[in-house]
Amino acid sequence: MLSEQSLPLIRATLPAVGAALGEITTRFYTGMFRAHPELPRDLFNRGNQANGEQQQALAGSIAAFATLLVERPDARPDAMLSRIANKHATLGVTSDQYKIVHEHLFAAIVDVLGAAVTPEVTAAWDEVYWLMANALIAVEADLYRGRRLAEGDVWRRMEIAERHEETPDVVAFVLRPVGGEAAESFLPGQYVSVRVELPDGARQIRQYSLSSAPARPQWRITVKRVRDGAGPDGEVSTWLHQNAVVGTELTVSAPFGDLVLPDGDSPLLLASAGIGTTPMLAMLDHLAATGSTRRVIVVHADRSPADHAHRDEQRRLTEALPGGVRHLWYEEIGDAAPGTASIGHADVGALELPDDLTAYLCGPLPFMRAVRTDLLRQGVSPAAIHYEVFGPDLWLGQA
CATH class of the missing domain: 3.40.50.80 (Nucleotide-binding domain of ferredoxin-NADP reductase (FNR) module)
Structure with a gap:
């Protein structure tokens, strides 16, 4: 819930900030990636950066969160926060990375809006950011604890046990842990991240749903090769289609995701x-x-x-x-x-x-x-x- 002093400031400035969010997020990513070149190389999806989808998603989430704080101050968008937090967990996002985002996001806001960003306005939007960030950090901490993992320690080595050509553009991979133990449990509907090292040294990450029942001793992911994306889209799917065979080892995250099958007997x-x-x-x-x-x-x-x-x-x-x-x-x-x-x-x-x-x-x-x-x-x-x-x-x- 926003404080009494911040609520009117956010209500008054939300239209201006919302109208400028596209430019703000573009400058935010430019500044953050300049200061932290490891992030676009090893964490962020380069294809989504190239086609602008990551910027649109960030702008949408910030606008939705701020709008809810103004219009429904007693509510919290738990579904939105859960979806973001689960995606962050498969990437191994840690709480200290929110400080990096904060620094460069607010630098971009000041850069775009200039004199309109008074100290009072800055303080109000700072409150919005940390309400959202701390809520995400809390959800992500619960997700890590639920898997008995240290913060961000989500990666394990998996070996391809089977490869099946489903269609000309889709391949299914059956995965087993390196070492021979059974794959860990998950809920039907959850997904994992797969991290591969590309020829230029970048370690790019993509998410793939687990496409078979959790009762099976091995995991299965089904990968569609992306052929028509802008920029470097399709880097990971293409690499998997061309290089991943039986015996190939992959770096795979623990399973997360909130689109899960409920218990019960309802239709x-x-x-x-x-x-x-x-x-x-x-x-x-x-x-x-x-x-x-x-x-x-x-x-x-x-x-x-x-x-x-x-x-x-x-x-x-x-x-x-x-x-x-x-x-x-x-x-x-x-x-x-x-x-x-x-x-x-x-x-x-x-x-x-x-x-x-x-x-x-x-x-x-x-x-x-x-x-x-x-x-x-x-x-x-x-x-x-x-x-x-x-x-x-x-x-x-x-x-």
Whole structure:
């Protein structure tokens, strides 16, 4: 909660700061990376920096947090904070790094807004920053403690036990710990970070959902090769596709993530598009392995049947559930499409949905926005709709 003296200052300056956040975040990253060149090399995604998505995500999270402090001073955006904190945990972010961010973010604010940033305004926005930062630090500390890890000590060595070509652009890797012990437990829907050393010496990190049930003794990640990104997008996925074979050792984080399958017997909607199928596969695999009788509606959209990774596995797992049903949409049907598939974009609004539904979404933002809109129109509570975003969360403050 903001202090009484800061609240009116934030309310008065939020429009100006919000309008300038794009320029502020650009200057912030430029200054921070100049002072700490190891950060873009070894921590931040260079592709997301090049295409501007990281800047947009930071601006969105700050604006959303500040707006909530002003409009709902007794509330806290726990869902937003949890999503950010889980991503930070897979990167091994530590509390001292928030001081670095603070230094360069406020230098950028002063640089952009100039004389408008009085000492009183600076103090008010400083309070906003540390309210958000300390909340994230607390959540991240809980996440580390839950894994019995020291702060930031999330990395372990894993060996590729199997490699499976799922589609021309998607490969699945089965991972086992180096040393032979069983892989640690996780919750269906969680993800890990993979850190690889690239030819230029940079150690770039990307997140991948665990795409099989946690009861299995090994992990599986499913990696889509990014071919059409701006700048250096696709660095890690390309490296994995070209170099990772059975026996290759990888540096992998502990599992984190807050899009997890809930206990209970209420009906579920698992909606995905493209490579967004991966966390839903882990949920389906877990439901089938535990003999669940829940009603489960599986929705998936893809470019074509040939592009649908784990298509037969998804069918088999859905059919193993007494209450399971699958609906498919493809932009191009082709000869290999199941008889139940439809052409075009997913139309959840055409489905008959049960009461008390809990929905999980993963895929491109336009897909998730469309599905969420359809669900809301059918009376599904916003609190019952959960989503996962690969990369920076550009939906923050908009969903």
